[in-house]
Amino acid sequence: MKTVIVPIENDYSNAVVDLILNIQQKEFNVPITLEDQPDLLEIKSFYHEKGGCFWGAFIDGELVGTIALVKYDDREGAIRKMFVKKEYRGKELFIAQQLLDTLIAFSKENDILDLYLGTVSILEAALRFYERNNFVKIDKDALPEKFPVMGADNVFCHLTLSQI
Structure with missing residues (x-):
């Protein structure tokens, strides 16, 4: 199975919503809805037009994973929407690693020096x-002032790209 990772936009919103909400709500019981995540329906304006990107991982034409970069400052970005369908996770396919590597390469090419992310503590494997x-865990109060915090997030991490 060959994984293809490409930037995606609004024409994939339905597939993105289906993938992400199923993982959030059904698999991990995270109390989050589509209304809490309007960016999923506005991928182009929320991610691409602001200097970030939203990628999809495809196997045989099926969307099996996502990752996104919100560029919220000249040299900083937030990782969002890192999800891989359960049956495609693990070291055999390396989909999560390929998605993250794609985002890091894009960040370096676009002079982003620091990446931050927020997640929920229940996602231990993540x-x-x-x-x-x-990535190094940091306190919420150590986040940059402009970092776009999501309501459900309770764990935060930082990566300095010049160190990798």
Whole structure:
């Protein structure tokens, strides 16, 4: 199975919503709705037009993973919407790693020096993944002032790109 990772826009919103809400609500019981995430319906304006990007991972034409970069400051970005369908997770396919590597390469090409992310503590495997990729947990009050905090997030991480 070959994974193809490409930037996607609003024409994939329905597939993105289906993938992400299923993981958030059904798999992890995170109390979040589509109304809490209007960016999923406005991918182009929320991500691309502000200097960030939204990528989809596809296998045989099926959307199996996503990751997004919100560029909220000249040299800083927030990682959002990192999700991989359950049956496509793991070290065999490396989809999450490929998605993160794509975002990091884009960030470096676009002179972003620091990446931040917020997540929820229940996503323990995701936290271990970020730690393996040199992200460091930080307190919420250590986040940059402009960082776009999501209401459900209770764990925050930082990666200095010049160190990798």
